[in-house]
Amino acid sequence: MNTTFIAMGVALLAGIGLVVTVGVFSLLSGAFHFLFAKPRFTILKSKTDSNGFAFSLKWNSSREPAKFDSIRLRLYNPFSTPTQVDVTRTFDAASSSFARDLDFGKNLEQLLAACNHESASVEVEMGASKDALVHHFMFKAEKFKAMVESATGDADKFNEDHTLNYAKPLYHTPKRSFIAEPLPASNKALKISSNPEFAGAFAGSGGDAAAVENFAVSKVWIEPGCIVCDACEAIFPEVFEVTDDSCIIRPGAPLDNGILVEEAAEACPVEVIKFTKA
Known part of the structure; x- marks a missing residue:
């Protein structure tokens, strides 16, 4: 009887230990992904005029497959004018880390001009319309303007460095049929008296x-x-x-x-x- 209770206790402790280990591992994995593998938005130097805005987006496309095809810049400026500027642009969808250099028109100049108030903020919204996925990045308006003015690197160089160069796998599908293959040719003859x-x-x-x-x-x-x-x-x-x-x-x-x-x-x-x- 005592041996049975001891065995049951050991099994219970082992089960609790396994559950705790799996839980801790799951939490650590989630924390690691949140701290080091979350999407990263970077402002690059535009090659166009003052209305140009270049940026890049890096994310774990194998863990979070999506095709991003739009960007939205929104200024929140409650204590100055204009109180809000909202501009959206679409581009060719990208399924892995990418960069774009787009023309945002006069709204970009208006947005940057209003980034002088310390209470203002800028939200960058990266969207994948077909996948119903959106990533948000918030910046203090003054910091956002400084990042635009001090940006280095360009979209072409980023895309060149992050192009996925791997051969597509080639799969061979075996030929299947319910009809038997013809028998191989033979020189054998029937052994009959008429032959x-x-x-x-x-x-x-x-x-x-x-x-x-x-x-x-x-x-x-x-x-x-x-x-x-x-x-x-x-x-x-x-x-x-x-x-x-x-x-x-x-x-x-x-x-x-x-x-x-x-x-x-x-x-x-x-x-x-x-x-x-x-």
């Missing part, structure tokens, strides 16, 4: 094989139920032709060799070959 190649093998057994008198047939036909086994065509190909789903009698087939016709009929496993002697 001249084996005439000697049958000459000394069961009497004189040559004494069997051949005969002609007036009609030969195929009844329903052929399983296309090719036995008849292998015996007498001048008369029988096996198709994909049945067997037919060749037009103008010679009917003077009744022995081969009879052998073909006897070799048919479903007995659908019928003939009438002449």
Whole structure:
């Protein structure tokens, strides 16, 4: 009894320890991602005129797949004028870290001109419209203006440095079919008495094989139920032709060799070959 309670206690402690370990690991992983792997927005130096605004966005696209295609700048300036400036631009969607250099028009000059009040702030909103995903970045207005004026690097260089250069995987799909592949060609022949190649093998057994008198047939036909086994065509190909789903009698087939016709009929496993002697 005591041993059972001890074992149960050890198992309970082990289970609690496992749950605690998983929880701590999950919290540490989330904290690491929040501190070091969260999206990073950077202001770059624009190559256009005073209305140009260049920026970059880096994020873990494998953990958070999305195609970002818009940026929105919003000024909040409650104690001065203008109290609010809102400008949005769209661009070609990007599914990994990227940079853009866009023309924001006169609204950008108005926004930067109003960034002198210490209570003002600027919100940058990066959006992925098709993925319903938005990342927000808040800046003090004075800091935002200083970042624009002191920006270095440009969008072209950033895109060049962060281009994903890897070969796309090539997958080969195996060919599958419910139809069996054709049998390989063979030089083997049926060992039957009517085949001249084996005439000697049958000459000394069961009497004189040559004494069997051949005969002609007036009609030969195929009844329903052929399983296309090719036995008849292998015996007498001048008369029988096996198709994909049945067997037919060749037009103008010679009917003077009744022995081969009879052998073909006897070799048919479903007995659908019928003939009438002449």
